[in-house]
Amino acid sequence: MSVNHSFNAILIERDDTANSVAVRRLTESDLPDQEVLVDVRYSSLNYKDGLALCGKGIARRLPMVAGIDLAGRVLDGGDSGFRAGEWVVVNGWGLSELHWGGYSQRQRLHPDWLTRIPEGLTPFDCMAIGTAGFTAMLCVMELEAHRLSPGDGEVLVTGAAGGVGSIAVTLLAQLGYAVVASTGRQETHAYLGSLGASACMDRSELSAPGKPFQRERWVGAVDCVGGPTLANVLAQMRYGAAVAACGLAGGSELPASVLPFILRGVRLLGIDSVMAPPETREIAWQRLASDIDTGKLGRIARLEPMSRVLELAPQIVEGRICGRIVIDVNA
Secondary structure (H helix, E strand, C coil): CCCCEEEEEEEEECCCCCCEEEEEEHHHCCCCCEEEEEEEEEEEEEEEHHHHCCCCCCCCCCCCEECCCCEEEEEECCCCCCCCCCCCEEEECCCCCCEEECCCCCEECCCHHHHEEECCCCCCCHHHHHHHHHHHHHHHHHHHHHHCCCCCCEEECCCCCCCCHHHHHHHHHHHHEEEEEEECCHHHHHHHHHCCCCCEEEEEHHHHHCCCCCCCCCEEEEEEHHHHHHHHHHHHEEEEEEEECCCCCCCCCCCCCCCCHCCCCCCCECCCCCCCCCCHHHHHHHHHHHHHHHHHHHHHHHEEEHHCCCCCCHHHCCCCCCCCEECCCCC
């Protein structure tokens, strides 16, 4: 006879007046009607998670289990091809928006959303990387596809002390690039240097409105900020260079000119980590397993219990968290 196990999850609900977020006790019968049952070990705290938990409109269906990524062990794969005991990682696919997410000790998921954890990475590693690091890897892959190679010159990473930025700095430095890290927190300069940044610059140099066409400097860039920062980055790109854009912490508007595009052949590459197809995910996670220095993940990520997620959410929205936070959903 099957047992309907109970477990903890962070649930976003709505009453007659407002949304509420709390740890709830659920059972397997409460989970979505998806094929693969996963025993979740870790999730992580991303900027998007902070927005969802702070009531910023990320969750489009309620009730909703929060958490946009997870790593865990398959308990029941049904007819999906996933076997009980396999370790998997899930990120994106509308988790915490349209589908129940990773802040739960158990979850049912569509098999297309699962990627087997590659050799060389642990479940903890996968959440130290998480959606942020997966996004950073997609940025690097796109820049490589647009002629970027080590030795060409300086590569810029904006919002470098955040989750995406930290992994981007680590990956690019590990691959041999000269990385300049832009951050508004001077106290993170030593941290970014330990990840491989060859230099740091204050974000104020890029955040103020600037000329639409500026001195050429960067051979590539990963932009996690958007807004005026991205406009200035585009204006400073070398001829034929590309910017991988993946964030909007500085705003969703782009007050830029067409001049860098039509006079220098600059490329703006949009990076979407939510609906990236399974084959792209396989490649990206394999690249992460081979390219990232897992020894540096201990500098980037710290472990926190799920019981502290609601306390930490406003901190990540306000830009007060450095690096990555891995969430132990069983604590």
